Amino acid sequence: MATIISNRRVAEGIYVMHAEGHFEAKQGQFFMVRGWDGYPLLSRPLSVYDQDERGVKFLYKVAGEGTRMLSRMQAGDDVTLLGPLGNGFPAAKGRTALIGGGIGIAPLFYAARHLEQADLYLGYSVEVYEEHEFRSLGHPVEIDLGGIVLDRVNFDDYDTLFICGPEPMLRAAQIKSAMSSGRAKVYVSLENRMACGIGACLVCSVGCENGRKKACVDGPVFLAEEVVLA
Amino acid sequence: MATIISNRRVAEGIYVMHAEGHFEAKQGQFFMVRGWDGYPLLSRPLSVYDQDERGVKFLYKVAGEGTRMLSRMQAGDDVTLLGPLGNGFPAAKGRTALIGGGIGIAPLFYAARHLEQADLYLGYSVEVYEEHEFRSLGHPVEIDLGGIVLDRVNFDDYDTLFICGPEPMLRAAQIKSAMSSGRAKVYVSLENRMACGIGACLVCSVGCENGRKKACVDGPVFLAEEVVLA
Amino acid sequence: MIDITLDTACRIGDVTFKNPIVMASGTFGFGKEYGKLYDLSKLGGISGKGVTLHPRPGNPGIRVYETPSGMLNSVGLENPGVQAFLDEECAFWETLDTVRIVNLGGGTVQDYVEGARLIDEDSQKRNREGRQAVDLIELNISCPNVKAGGMAYGIKTCIAREVVREVRAATTLPLMVKLSPNAEDIADMARMCEEEGAEAVSLINTLSGMKIDVRKRRSVFENLYAGLSGPAVKPIALRMVHQVCQRVSIPVVGMGGISSAEDVIEFIMAGAEAVQVGTYNFVNWQAGAELADGVERFMLAEGIQSLSEIRGIL
């Protein structure tokens, strides 16, 4: 059980929750989160948006019942967290860009904060949020509103790319990667549906070149060329 | 949808909710209440504790999941009300006493407020609440804490008795009534489990001398001698 | 501006429902109560509280218990009997602008047949006077078969066949058979109904379930088991409706846990002609009216002009 320090709305349907605790999460990891007893049934996976001495932060979008319930919670309420979970981002080598689409920007903040150099590409569909926070990191930040953020990135300019976003964007990134020179190692963070979050149930399975992997423990970060997206 | 004006804790696990709206509820009637969408499934029946120009009040005890959720609601939140429902208390004739056990005192306040004369007997198990409110009505109020409130009442002193409380208390009242002179007309308010609340589903059925009746529309108030308690 | 006329009509034999939303038996009384809350002519139809030849007091003891996203009920077919229904409720039904379905239960084949005959005779009498109160009989075969040791007709196809055949012969009204999910093979059961000349099947009735009071150390229900309904059962109901639709070509009316317009569309995509809505009436007192509107909104949003475009698409 973690106590909520704050839970504030940062844009229409977008919230940042700060929950107390000492976690030692790595960049790109996630937690299984629940703010209720039995209903809804499953916990919700949320990426680490940031981490400080007081606890961990999540940047989340109200997508359905579970996130709606999270959004209604208040400072002082208790939330149940299991984590940190997952492999997280690998060490970035050479010139690095972080590309996020929609709420997929969430894991990029904490990752960028730990990188000496990183170009940030943030794609929003209707409203820009957390821009100030991202800019405060001191990295170049390019914002796209309503367009296709991937179009702004020349993959061949980079050695490492971390990409997070909806599945169509990840598929596009795979294609773009395949058509590029191959200079960049391209990593994608998947958002498969999960139940246990710890590798015990196999519902989050990802088809990979060499057999099936579990998004929750072998991922959520995979080499783009390795995964088969549906 | 009714907006909550206030929802305050008056004792351990006991709350008073004030919800906005113009309802014209009669004494002893109830509402089907829900403060959530789909879960839990059924609405919760709550008696009218009081009614004023601004809306209706409920005095309720946290008994399980539904009432726990109600207790967490705040001023400004919306609650869904269907009602007023049920027959309510009949007109009281002659000397009248209102007897409540536990949260069964809820419907007595509004009833007492409309009676010229009424002796109030309120039975609590661990903590007395709303005593000031009941006393402010100007009727004699006898409080029992941890005992058997029925023992304080001589049925033969009255012409009309309204009794509300847990089923064992209602059964005891039936016996006491049968052993009395028969001067008093004894009414009990039942708390059968309900689904529709309006007479359409028959799950609240009460065995009565002349066949089955529906607690939600033919009750919740019945003549004690008429109903067969399980 | 393009003017779109949505076609939400559904058909069972010669009976036309203006939309696929039918209120399920036992959850809607005979319509009067909900009729005070909204206009019943918004509905495709109503299936009345189940009636039996003889009046029944129903089950004693607790009759309802809430379960996670569901409810168990043990009403036990409390009803005033077919004759009282015809005498007391049908005058109201005559006034309704929606399809009126009598849900008929029984204990022996003879009871079922006798009940159907009474309804049929009443219907013919009214017809001669230019009136009509009943459009369809829904035969509830989940009732215990007195002869077969109390096992419900709804479980074994061979036992159910007799009652379907005899009732089919006893009435000229269109016949819909309501199937139990406790059936050994529900698709087989549906096929039998088609073979015996039923105009339609409806499913699912409640699933047999149990709840024990661990402190009292006994079942919550005097009848030991009770019937589970509500959102909890929807995935099972939808699968069964889909299975049945693969086996029969008569119209299938789907139900079980429906609580949104999307749920309605799921059943139609699984092949249902129309749906019934039960437990959701207790959750949303405007259920019927809102679902009817919701289906239209979904059709508009998805550019569907007629439900036939999506019916059985899976």
Added chain:
Amino acid sequence: MIDITLDTACRIGDVTFKNPIVMASGTFGFGKEYGKLYDLSKLGGISGKGVTLHPRPGNPGIRVYETPSGMLNSVGLENPGVQAFLDEECAFWETLDTVRIVNLGGGTVQDYVEGARLIDEDSQKRNREGRQAVDLIELNISCPNVKAGGMAYGIKTCIAREVVREVRAATTLPLMVKLSPNAEDIADMARMCEEEGAEAVSLINTLSGMKIDVRKRRSVFENLYAGLSGPAVKPIALRMVHQVCQRVSIPVVGMGGISSAEDVIEFIMAGAEAVQVGTYNFVNWQAGAELADGVERFMLAEGIQSLSEIRGIL
């Protein structure tokens, strides 16, 4: 002060479980992951992820979908095969102080038998070396029967009998048969298992269910149907366990939606020797340990010294 020793032990043949809490197959991996979250010796037992003779990749596409108080899964028995299980997981199982159950699936009778034989041989080899990794085989007959056109063995008693008989002959390990709620007659199925010499039956496996994506106009699952589990199914599971307990005298292990100590007690009162806990592991990561404690608390509060005092009380 009275010193009460609670007796929570359960027995299947010669195998003793320290308490009735067994983790259900497919929801607990082979125990390693949850073993990092709490001490597995708190548990009565563990049933491992289902294994088949040959490795299986499982189903493509979406594998889980949440439903009201339940979930549909379509893992499709992804597993490394019996031999890999024996080679890679059993060393860990040898170290466990809890009953270890191999859950065995198959596609043909031959696969089942071959799988059982491999497990049996491995077990005998370890025994000769004074080691033990497996205490019990749980035979999962919900798998599709390749010969019978893909219909699961779990549906018709006559089809299941062959696989139970052959596997029974292929191993000397105690055998528990896991029954499907989709069976035509689950009590009959259990009776057959008893006749064929199984030491126990366990039930229920997941209920066949469906979810349609109304926008994409297709099933969420590539396999069309998926398996429903979780609190939504508990009333049905409890009823089935009670029915089966009326028909057999071998131990019955009950499961389906258990998510509290009271739920455990309900199954035991319905007649179960022990229970299994599946989906609740996803809700409460300490499920096993907390339920084991909860059962003891309940016994203390209710003055129950041994579970045998309340087992089958209904």
